[in-house]
Amino acid sequence: MAIPRGLKTAETVRHDVSLLTEQDVYFFKEGTHTKLYHKLGAHLISVEGVKGTYFALWVPNAERVSVIGDFNQWNSETHALKQRPDSSGIWEGFIPGVSPGTRYKYRIVSKYRNYQIDKGDPFAFFWEAPPQTASRVWSLDYEWGDGEWMARRHQANSLDAPLAIYEVHLGSWQRVPEEDNRSLTYREMAEKLAEYVKDMGFTHVELLPVTEHPFYGSWGYQTTGYFAPTARYGTPQDFMYLVDHLHQNGIGVILDWVPSHFPNDAHGLTYFDGTYLFEHADPKKGFHREWSSYIFNYDRHEVRAFLMSSALFWLEQYHIDGIRVDAVSSILYLDYGRQEGEWIPNEYGGRENLAAICFLRELNEAAYGAYPDIQTIAEESTAWPMVSRPSYVGGLGFGMKWNMGWMHDTLDYFSKDSIFRKYHHDQLTFSIWYAFSENFVLALSHDEVVYGKGSLFGRMSGDEWQKFANLRVLFGYMYGHPGKKLLFMGGEFAQGREWNHDQSLDWHLLQNPPHQGVQRWVSNLNHFYRAEPALYEQDFVTAGFEWIDCHAWEESIISFIRKDKTGKDMILVVCNFTPVLRTNYRIGVPRGGDWREALNSDSELYGGVGHGNFGGVEAVPFPAHGRANSLMLTVPPLSVLFFKNQQLI
Known part of the structure; x- marks a missing residue:
């Protein structure tokens, strides 16, 4: 509803309404609240028969907080929130008449430096489609039809089950050239992707981050909306339909999730209330030069609760079957991507981020405690011990870990002319020495077909016949080797060029018999792999x-x-x-x-x-x-x- 300018705040915002209990505040401040999305953010509720939206925001260093949006002509004078008296730093209020779809932001006036800014909602369920940056009030009501999958997914996700994962970037898997090269919507993707993955024999799809992100070229790895699927391809319910449809076709869904860093966009998390709230104040701890992004402050309890709530949100609200945690090495090491003198040692003089280690263990304990039939997977590129071992024995608690050593050695070997391969035989055999030290996923991911590396096909040595033969050998060797399997889209039919997020995969190549042959080989490998327990039951022993x-x-x-x-x-x-x-x-x-x-x-x-x-x-x-x-x-x-x-x- 439209509120005339000048209407008093007391008449338009009710401050006696709260979804937060004393227990919520206690667990939030302790850093152990894992379902903050039920309490903070924007929630459609009814108070004494009046429909509207309850808003709650963590801004402990704010002097004033107002909700601005379509409903009040973006006027910050009419709908001010009130700070709770419990030192939680949470501001809240109920605004009648604010309905689903309403665009909104928070006008935050800081206690410091005369700083004020308009921010999106960190807990928003839905955002405007980029490049617009407002949050949107939204309900997550949806009638799921995947009950059969959810009842048996513990079998599909088990460590002794076959996992053949198809990694997908939603915006470039297929496009519609006759409609200005647009990407498919979530619902269009659901039908096409499920049919293709099922026919190819993959067990799961892994989606590059769907969390809302302002820069499309980041592929989702620069997240601003940790509780919202990107609006580029549809609504939250549309994304639910995609997951639901995949489940109904017997296909698991894994999401890439990025708790390691966030972008510096003004509407996002950076310098949120005029202070370094989500990030560290010292750039030696709080800024990634390599990615031009900010590092989460894992020492702050509320930040850990925010991140853990995000992970569990996708597991609960979207029935996600697994979370692949991006860039774990950058979380673990204080000196990641830094030269001597550019980082601050921990209290014992070491380079390990002690708070981050605790966060990762708590994250995995919370995820498996609430959903024991899912998997968490670490992209960890160093020799950090016991990444995929339980926290109670000193591990980080992940279910699995990407085998980056196998990937690097194997691709380097296949890039060599066959006449010289005998001098590099150990690049093939060495992996077995450590193959059972972790629960490994053999990943030929998107990272191996970008930044000038070329396609998998292009990285194979030899003439054209040898390149196709080498690629078939690579895939066959991977499916025989201990470890679960992951292949980025396009590799399965020998995409010739490097992946480009602005273009569809080159599906026209399948008109050519050699590309058809590789695709058929991958399909047959998948079906054979799934049919033979010898190839998967004892991957990790x-x-x-x-x-x-x-x-x-x-x-x-x-x-x-x-x-x-x-x-x-x-x-x-x-x-x-x-x-x-x-x-x-x-x-x-x-x-x-x-x-x-x-x-x-x-x-x-x-x-x-x-x-x-x-x-x-x-x-x-x-x-x-x-x-x-x-x-x-x-x-x-x-x-x-x-x-x-x-x-x-």
């Missing part, structure tokens, strides 16, 4: 893996066994990383019987030449590689072979 031969460096061949929990099924993986055909190549195996050739990346189906083993090989009692039985194989050039042996019990 040594009992699930056995080398056959890791020393054939002259031939650039490795071979190993994957095992299920029962010991009944075994999968033999043989990788040839050179364009040399190997015939009569003997491989020792743990037992006799028939070894069926289940997958062969050199099959003509995938764009290969067609060398193979006629569907399988019978083991003979001829010793090799320390085993009593062996196989005599044809190992195609630049290929991965999967053989299955099933013991009848």
